[in-house]
Amino acid sequence: MAKSKNAQTSQAAAKRKLSEKQLHDMLYTMMLIRRFEEKALDLYSLGKVHGTMHLSIGQEATAVGASGALTQQDYLLNTHRGHGHCLAWGSQADLMMAEFMGKETGYCRGRGGSMHIANVDANNLGANGIVAGGLPISVGVGLSIRARNTEQVVMVVFGDGASNEGAFHESINMASIWNLPVIFLCENNQYAMSMPVEKSMNIDRISDRAAAYGIEGVTVDGNDVEAVYEAVHNARQRAVAGKGPTLIECNTYRYMGHSKSDRQAYRTRDEVKTWMDKDPIERLAGNLGMSKDDKDSLFKKAEAEIEKAVEFAEASPEPDVADIMEGVYA
Amino acid sequence: MPSANGTREITYVEAVREALTQSMQADERVFLIGEDIGVYGGAFGVSAGMHAQFGGERVIDTPISEAAIVGACVGAALTGMRPVGEIQFMDFITLGMEQLVLQAAKVRFMFGGKATVPMVLRTPGGSGTGAAAQHSESLETWFTHVPGLKVVMPSSPYDAKGLLMAAIQDENPVIFVEHKLLYKVSGPVPEEPYTIPLGEPNIVREGKHLTVVATSIMVQRAKQAAEELAKEGVEIEIVDPRTLNPFDDALMIQSVVKTGKALVVHEAVKTSGYGAELVSRIVESEAFDYLEAPVRRLAGLDIPIPYNRNLEYHAVPQVENIVAEARKLVRGDY
Numbered sequence A: 001m002a003k004s005k006n007a008q009t010s011q012a013a014a015k016r017k018l019s020e021k022q023l024h025d026m027l028y029t030m031m032l033i034r035r036f037e038e039k040a041l042d043l044y045s046l047g048k049v050h051g052t053m054h055l056s057i058g059q060e061a062t063a064v065g066a067s068g069a070l071t072q073q074d075y076l077l078n079t080h081r082g083h084g085h086c087l088a089w090g091s092q093a094d095l096m097m098a099e100f101m102g103k104e105t106g107y108c109r110g111r112g113g114s115m116h117i118a119n120v121d122a123n124n125l126g127a128n129g130i131v132a133g134g135l136p137i138s139v140g141v142g143l144s145i146r147a148r149n150t151e152q153v154v155m156v157v158f159g160d161g162a163s164n165e166g167a168f169h170e171s172i173n174m175a176s177i178w179n180l181p182v183i184f185l186c187e188n189n190q191y192a193m194s195m196p197v198e199k200s201m202n203i204d205r206i207s208d209r210a211a212a213y214g215i216e217g218v219t220v221d222g223n224d225v226e227a228v229y230e231a232v233h234n235a236r237q238r239a240v241a242g243k244g245p246t247l248i249e250c251n252t253y254r255y256m257g258h259s260k261s262d263r264q265a266y267r268t269r270d271e272v273k274t275w276m277d278k279d280p281i282e283r284l285a286g287n288l289g290m291s292k293d294d295k296d297s298l299f300k301k302a303e304a305e306i307e308k309a310v311e312f313a314e315a316s317p318e319p320d321v322a323d324i325m326e327g328v329y330a
Numbered sequence B: 001m002p003s004a005n006g007t008r009e010i011t012y013v014e015a016v017r018e019a020l021t022q023s024m025q026a027d028e029r030v031f032l033i034g035e036d037i038g039v040y041g042g043a044f045g046v047s048a049g050m051h052a053q054f055g056g057e058r059v060i061d062t063p064i065s066e067a068a069i070v071g072a073c074v075g076a077a078l079t080g081m082r083p084v085g086e087i088q089f090m091d092f093i094t095l096g097m098e099q100l101v102l103q104a105a106k107v108r109f110m111f112g113g114k115a116t117v118p119m120v121l122r123t124p125g126g127s128g129t130g131a132a133a134q135h136s137e138s139l140e141t142w143f144t145h146v147p148g149l150k151v152v153m154p155s156s157p158y159d160a161k162g163l164l165m166a167a168i169q170d171e172n173p174v175i176f177v178e179h180k181l182l183y184k185v186s187g188p189v190p191e192e193p194y195t196i197p198l199g200e201p202n203i204v205r206e207g208k209h210l211t212v213v214a215t216s217i218m219v220q221r222a223k224q225a226a227e228e229l230a231k232e233g234v235e236i237e238i239v240d241p242r243t244l245n246p247f248d249d250a251l252m253i254q255s256v257v258k259t260g261k262a263l264v265v266h267e268a269v270k271t272s273g274y275g276a277e278l279v280s281r282i283v284e285s286e287a288f289d290y291l292e293a294p295v296r297r298l299a300g301l302d303i304p305i306p307y308n309r310n311l312e313y314h315a316v317p318q319v320e321n322i323v324a325e326a327r328k329l330v331r332g333d334y
Helices: A018-046 A060-068 A083-088 A093-100 A134-148 A166-177 A206-213 A225-240 A269-276 A282-287 A294-316 B012-026 B050-054 B066-078 B088-102 B139-145 B156-170 B218-229 B248-260 B276-285 B285-291 B309-315 B319-331
Strands: A075-077 A152-161 A184-187 A216-221 A244-251 B008-010 B031-034 B059-061 B082-086 B122-127 B149-153 B174-179 B184-190 B202-205 B208-213 B234-242 B243-245 B262-269 B294-298
Touching: A018 A060, A018 A083, A018 A093, A018 A225, A018 A282, A018 A294, A018 B059, A060 A083, A060 A152, A060 A184, A060 A225, A060 A244, A060 A282, A075 A216, A075 B174, A083 A093, A093 A294, A134 A152, A134 A166, A134 A184, A134 B066, A134 B088, A134 B234, A166 A184, A166 A206, A166 B066, A184 A206, A184 A225, A206 A216, A206 A244, A216 A225, A225 A244, A282 B149, B012 B031, B012 B050, B012 B156, B012 B184, B050 B059, B059 B248, B066 B088, B066 B122, B066 B294, B082 B088, B082 B139, B088 B122, B088 B309, B122 B156, B139 B149, B139 B174, B139 B276, B149 B156, B149 B218, B156 B184, B208 B218, B208 B248, B218 B234, B218 B262, B218 B319, B234 B248, B248 B276, B248 B285, B262 B276, B262 B319, B276 B285, B276 B294, B294 B319
Parallel strands: A075 A152, A152 A184, A184 A244, A216 A244, B031 B059, B031 B082, B082 B122, B122 B174, B149 B174, B208 B234, B208 B262, B262 B294
Antiparallel strands: B008 B184, B149 B243, B202 B234
16 A cells, blocks of 8 residues: 655646646647636626636646546546536537526536536436535445446545545545546645634644545645646556555635625635735746737637637527426436 | 246245346346455355355445445446445445435436436334334335335235346346345245336235225234134235336225225334325325325334334334224224
8 A cells, every 4th residue: 555645845846747728728728718707707796697606716737737648548527617627628618608597508408507517428327415425426436437347546635624524525435445447636725615724723734634544745836837747747646556546735815705795704815815916827927938918819819719608698598498307217 | 836837935034035036047147246245155044155155246235335225326326237236234225325315316417317216225123023113114115215216015025036136137226125034035936037117016815895005014014914804704905016116006096995095014213204205196196086084194103213122112013903993994083
């Protein structure tokens, strides 16, 4: 059994496994995520979407770095704050936006909404509205991969808050005793709604919990797309080599509130600003040596794609009430 | 002695095991997962010998982790397998409720009908074993209240085998509720594989004076009550829904139209029990116009199951209670 090993992988230490083209593509996806979510917020303000939404603005590097290290055959189990992971997985912005607006053309025919976007055909097994809800499911996907004897892995994404749920313990324990090909990706965005991590657990690193299961535990800078890529890439290699699951903690930060009801009384503007100074998009653009004009034009490209997505969604039909009973049973 | 078509007397527990075994032989996607189901053979011996036959990869012993057992079934089902999970006692399903109610039952609908969750969760319910309040629950009604789940409750060895094989082949999550006291009950069961469609009730006994709608072990008790009542010239008709949800109520309603009287019997506590659903379906139907007496419920008392043998006995309907209640309804003495 592997011993738990923790390493804060700094940007400098991250190996440059990615080509400039790959990094450029990753930057574009990060920009697309940001513009998607900003647009989602606009549409909400305009009353064009209802319900609520959980925005991941500020966390884009984690989503893009993680999915970038996996293959199209692998599986994703996503969280309620999952637009970024969904887009990073290769989902289409137009079908996502249509789902967001509750349209029949959306990924879930308007039945799921922001919190439940899935594309099972592409092995995206869905975002989950229950904190830690995806973790037990990941064990079953791992068992299924082993039974079918394929070289797939499953990545389950969850937040710092989920690591305090009982399901976290049951699931990682089970995956560890059977050496299942599961990557437990913890997005530590510092708050479970209003509860700060330092008040909700008696350890400094969530990855330290890996030691309790005898598996690899790694903490990385979640705003460093290359560091996230590296950690997930290594975890995938271990998983397909039969060396079992890995717990990866990505330290990051959400700029927006938990959801639409959040007045953010639990944190200071200074704290938010400190994290905005470590913005993952600015950072990658800087590493790539992009000029302001280059960056702006790439953002413009993302905006155009999002505009087209909104046009598609707005032109799409609402679900027919006559079909309301569909999908309860197969 | 097997008959010409291979039918012989086996117990309910053997019938469940045969359904599992034949399903696993027929479909390599089927596997079992649960606590102590391997070498131990399951707390009630349902999977005895199956670990030796199929190996630890298909008869998977787990730590005591009900949420992860249910979740493992959901994940495996979503990705092409046909898991059969075991929850050792129905009471422990409370520890896996989130995965069952918020995941298994909902993902298909939430994903716009684009996912399937073909899983079965088997669990023994019911009292009568002296195991007291935390090992004797009858919680089946909870699951009938969750769209997306199917709930099956076999009352005989024949039904246990056919319904379980159908449940494993079904594309939806199915809660399969066995009864601890039925495990040793014997009955005729064909050797060859067969299925009983989920949702179809069974007329267990024909009669003209009163319709008794009973579930699980109460079907057996109703049959015994019927023999007592027959001595007095009272012929009851027994309807077993077999599947609580979905439930095609046409046979039950026809029966009440014929008899004009109905008694609903289940072990679970009376308040908000499945009996309330059955009575509602009767009075909402054309049978209403044929009713000659109030439709009555005979159910468990609204208490946790007590430990003391005598108290436990009196906590749920017994044969004599069914006889007495049926007699009252037939005689108009209510």
